[in-house]
Amino acid sequence: MTQRDKAYQLSNHDFSFLCQFVYDIAGIVLNTSKREMVYRRLTRIIRERKLASFTEYCDLLRKEPEKEKDYFINAITTNLTSFFREQHHFDYMTQHELPKLIRNSLSHHKRLRIWSSASSTGEEPYSIAITVFEAMKDQLSQWNLKILATDIDSNVLDTGRKGIYDERRIEDVPRKFKEKYFHKGVGKNSSKVKVDKQLQQLITFKSLNLLHDWPIKGPFDIIFCRNVIIYFDKKTQQELFARFYEMLTPGGLLILGHSENLGEYQAHFENVGRTIFRKAF
Ligand SMILES: C[S@@+](CC[C@H](N)C(=O)[O-])C[C@H]1O[C@@H](n2cnc3c(N)ncnc32)[C@H](O)[C@@H]1O
Numbered sequence: 001m002t003q004r005d006k007a008y009q010l011s012n013h014d015f016s017f018l019c020q021f022v023y024d025i026a027g028i029v030l031n032t033s034k035r036e037m038v039y040r041r042l043t044r045i046i047r048e049r050k051l052a053s054f055t056e057y058c059d060l061l062r063k064e065p066e067k068e069k070d071y072f073i074n075a076i077t078t079n080l081t082s083f084f085r086e087q088h089h090f091d092y093m094t095q096h097e098l099p100k101l102i103r104n105s106l107s108h109h110k111r112l113r114i115w116s117s118a119s120s121t122g123e124e125p126y127s128i129a130i131t132v133f134e135a136m137k138d139q140l141s142q143w144n145l146k147i148l149a150t151d152i153d154s155n156v157l158d159t160g161r162k163g164i165y166d167e168r169r170i171e172d173v174p175r176k177f178k179e180k181y182f183h184k185g186v187g188k189n190s191s192k193v194k195v196d197k198q199l200q201q202l203i204t205f206k207s208l209n210l211l212h213d214w215p216i217k218g219p220f221d222i223i224f225c226r227n228v229i230i231y232f233d234k235k236t237q238q239e240l241f242a243r244f245y246e247m248l249t250p251g252g253l254l255i256l257g258h259s260e261n262l263g264e265y266q267a268h269f270e271n272v273g274r275t276i277f278r279k280a281f
Contacts, residue, residue, distance in 0.1 A: 117228070237263060
């Protein structure tokens with residue numbers, strides 16, 4: 001931490017207020033181990049707002065919560081993600097789920113809906129889109145395919161919508177996919193790639209707080225909810241699982257992140273792979 005940053009004092013009282021504020025808005029539980037992170041991420045806003053202290057910032061949040069809450073949430077959320085993160089989930093789709101859906105589809109009902117429910121900057125829904133395209137290549141035109149990508153953070157949604165990434169972010173993407181689905185920039189954009197339009201057309205990016213109402217239309221065949229529920233408490237997690245259950249088709253999949261599990265809600269699903277759960281038929 002720089003000398004300049006140390007100029008701001010973060011008292012226990014202000015830290016408790018900030019923890020409660022983020023919990024009330026996003027369900028994210030912050031404990032004292034996150035104090036440094038909160039400090040780092042919020043000092044930027046304090047400077048931008050030309051405030052003198054964390055106390056002044058907390059006062060501003062109390063006075064104008066509606067106006068300030070998006071900046072606050074965008075600063076505080078952890079958006080770490082990557083293309084084909086947890087590859088085994090995409091392998092399961094390729095080897096089991098998509099062939100099964102294709103086999104079982106009726107000629108008049110070729111409908112597939114997938115929801116990436118904490119999509120961050122878009123790498124997850126684009127990886128899903130590539131996986132679906134590859135599995136359905138011969139019969140894409142017969143299918144009504146849609147991927148919904150949602151997140152609470154408006155900045156990451158903008159990045160996802162644009163679909164422009166540093167080339168380094170696709171280093172580990174198989175070469176055949178790089179060539180087929182990413183276009184290299186030219187001139188001052190030569191270190192960037194843009195995802196192909198056909199993938200973008202499949203995905204709708206939308207702001208959605210998992211804790212609030214979900215103004216979306218299901219049911220979904222697959223829901224990805226990866227690496228977000230770890231930030232929630234057990235009660236919020238169980239409530240979410242019940243809502244995801246309702247949003248899934250019978251036999252649909254709920255896919256969680258590597259360190260996440262369904263806890264007591266496991267009884268409603270069958271565990272069919274590493275952190276892959278199938279709603280009972
Ligand atoms: C670590 S990222 C995970 C991204 C992706 N699912 C993955 O596994 O690579 C967690 C995402 O959850 C989002 N998030 C946090 N709280 C949320 C909430 N209450 N509603 C919706 N999204 C939320 C954050 O903005 C962040 O983009």
